[in-house]
Amino acid sequence: MLLTTKEIFSKCYGQYAVPAVNVFFMEEIHGLFAAAQEAKAPFIVQTTPFARDYANAHMLLAMIQAAAKIYPQTVYAVHLDHGYEAHIWDAIESGGYTSVMIDASHDDLEKNIGRTKAVVEKAHAKNISVEAELGVLAGVEDDLTVEAAHSFYTNPKDVETFVNQTGCDSLAIAVGTSHGAYKFSGGQGLQLQILKEIQQRLSGFPLVLHGGSNVNEEVVRRINAAGGKLKTDAKGVQEDELKKAIALGICKVNIATDTRLLWTMVNREFFRDRPDEFAPTTPGKIFMETYKAFMLKKFELMEAVGKSLEFVICDL
Template sequence: MIVTTAQLFKHAYGKYAVGAYNINNAEQAMGLFQGAIDSQAPFIIQISKGARKYTDKRMLEAIIRSAGEIYPEAIFAVHLDHGDEQTCYDCIDSGFFSSVMIDASHDPFAENVAITKRVVERAHAKGISVEAELGMLGGVEEDIQVDEGNACLTDPAEAEEFVKQTGCDSLACAIGTSHGAFKFKGRQSLHFDVLEKIKGRLPNFPLVMHGSSSVPQDEVAKINAAGGTIQDSMGVDPKEYLPAAKLGVTKINIDTDGRLVWTRVHREFFRNNPEQFDFRPPGKIFMAEYAKFIASRNELLGSAGQLEDLRKSLAAS
C-alpha cells in the first residue's frame, strides 16, 4: 500500500526513523521489499533524477507497482530524491509519487523559500507530501560537488523561519553527514547539539537526515580484496540512528551502503567464478544479501516490527 511520507512520519515521530532507500533496478526493488517484510517495517522507496534517467522513469514506476503486488503487505511511500522544480512537477503530475523532495538548498534562502513554496502549493493540491532542504551536506549530490570545507550545518533559527514560510512537510537538515562512500577520516559523531536546537525550535516537526550510509568497513575490505580500490573512509555510526530519531529525525536516507553490497557480491562472484558470464546467479545472491542488509538497518532505525501497528493506526485515521 502506497502512503504519503507525512502519514509515515506521524506514526514514527519521536519513536523511530523510517529508512529511505534508493532504487535503480528490479533487483534493488525486490531486495528492499523482501527485507522490509522480513523485518516487518514500513519504508520509503526513493528515486533520484539519475535513477529516472538510468533506464526510463516509466520502467521504475512499473517495477515498484509490481513489487507492491508481489508484496501486498508492504506499506511504503514513493518519493522523489533531490528533485529540482520541474522534476517535482513531473512527479506530482505522474499520479504515482506520494512524496517529493524539492532541493533548492544551493540557492540563497529567499530563493529556496520561493521555489519550495511553489512546489508545496502544487503538491498539496494533490495530497502529496513535500520534503525541502536547508543547509548543505558535503560530498557528491546528483551532479553537484560540495567541498567538505563548504558544507554548512543548518541554522536552527533559519530552519524555523523556513518551515513557517514554506509550509513544507519535512525538512532535510545538514547535521554533519555527507553523501557517498567518503564521509569521514576516522569515526565522527553527528552534530546532536545542532539537532537538539532545531527540535527546540520545531517541536513535532519531522526532520530528515541525508548521507546516512555507514560505509561498513568489512564490506569495503571484501570489495578491495576482490579487486576494488575503495578509499579508506568511514560513514555514520548506525548506532546513532535511533538517538537521532528520538530528536525528531523521521527519515534516514541510505543509498551508498546498498551500492557497496551490490559491488561486493558481484566482485566476489566473478572473482570466484571467472568462467561465468550469467548475471542471474550473482543477481540472486545480491537480492538475498540486500534483503538481509535492509532488515538489519530497519532494526537499527527502530522501524522493524512497526508494520502492524502502523496499519492499525492508518485504518483508524
C-alpha cells in the same frame, strides 16, 4: 499500502525512523520489498533524477508497483529525492509518487523559501508530501558534487521561519553527514548539539537525515580484496549516533551508498571466485538475498520492525 511520507511520519516521530532507500534496478526493489514484508516495517522507496534518467521514470515506477503486488503486505511511500522543479512537476503530474523533495539548499534563505513554497502549493493540491532542505551536505550523489568548502550546517535560527513560510512536511538538515562513499574522513561525526537545538525549535516536526549510510569497513575491505580500490578512511553514521538522532526527531534516514557498496562487493567476489560465469541472474540472486539481509538489520536498528501493523490496523 501506499502512503504519503506525512502519514508515515505522523506515527514514527521520536519512536523510530524509516529508511528511505534509493533504487535503480529490479534486484534492489525485490530485496527492499521482501525485507520490509518480512520485518513488517514501513519504508520509503526513493528515485533520484539520475535514476529516472538511467532507467526511465516509467520503468522505475512500474517495477515499484509490481513489487507492491508481489509483496502485498508492505507499507511504503514513493519519494522523488533531490529533485529540481522540472523533475518535480513531472513527478506530480505523472502520478506514482506520494512525496517529492525540492533541493534549493544551495540558494539563499529567501530564494529557498520561495522555491519551496511554490512546490508545496502544487504538491499539496495532489495530496503529495514535500521534503525541503536547509544547509548543504558535501560529497557526491549521482551527478551532484559539492566540495567540503561549500558545505555548511543548518542554522537552527532559520528553521522556524523556513517551515512556517513554506508549509513543507519534513525538513532535511545538514548536521555533519555527507553524500557518497567518503564520509566523515575527518572523524567529526554527527553534530548532535545542532540537531538538538533544531528539534527544540521544531518540536514534533519530522526531520530528515541525508547521507545516512554506515559505510561498513568489512564491506569495503572485501571489495578491495576482490580487486577494488576504494579508500579505507571513510566513516558513515554510526549506530549509536543514529539512535540518538532518532530520539531527537529524525524520522527519515536516507540510504544509498551502503547498497551500492553491497552490489559492488557481491559482484566483485562472484566473478573473482567464478570467472567462468557470465549469466547475470546468478550474482543477481545473491545480491537480492544480501540486500534483504542488510535491510532487515536496518529495520531493526531503526526500531521499525513490526510498525507496519499500526497503519494496517488503522486502515481497517
